[in-house]
Each structure stands twice: as C-alpha cells, then as structure tokens.
Amino acid sequence: MVDEAVLRRVVGGPDVIAEQITHVVRLLEAGWVRLRVLPYGVGAYQLLQSMLTLM
Known part of the structure; x- marks a missing residue:
C-alpha cells in the first residue's frame, strides 16, 4: 500500500521516475x-505516521 503522494512526488527527475514506475509495473x-x-x-x-510490512 502506498500513499498517492509517493507516485506524485518528483524525485530524481522524469527519467528516474519513469524507470521506477516501469520497474513496479514489471513486478506487478x-x-x-x-x-x-x-x-x-x-x-x-x-x-500515515508508521510503516507497515506485509509478508
């Protein structure tokens, strides 16, 4: 589960974001x-104030 902000926050520029999203799509x-x-x-x-890990 990710917050929508994770997908909208610009980190590393457009090329980095595109590569990250492509990687996630491949995993999906x-x-x-x-x-x-x-x-x-x-x-x-x-x-929001904590971390959740499901395995």
Missing part, C-alpha cells in the same frame, strides 16, 4: 507484488 505483471494506492481524498489515516 509478473505477479510478484500487489499494489494498492491510498488516494489523497482519504485524508489523514492511522498508518
């Missing part, structure tokens, strides 16, 4: 990960 297509995006509209949520 291979079935190695599942991705859920928590939209801005949710507002503050309990996990």
Whole structure:
C-alpha cells in the first residue's frame, strides 16, 4: 500500500521516475507484488505516521 503522494512526488527527475514506475509495473505483471494506492481524498489515516510490512 502506498500513499498517492509517493507516485506524485518528483524525485530524481522524469527519467528516474519513469524507470521506477516501469520497474513496479514489471513486478506487478509478473505477479510478484500487489499494489494498492491510498488516494489523497482519504485524508489523514492511522498508518500515515508508521510503516507497515506485509509478508
């Protein structure tokens, strides 16, 4: 699960962002990960101040 801000924050420039998103898409297509995006509209949520790892 990632916050929508993770996908919108510019870090490293457009080429780096494109490479990162391409990598995530490959992982998704291979079935190695599942991705859920928590939209801005949710507002503050309990996990915002913590880290969650599911295995």
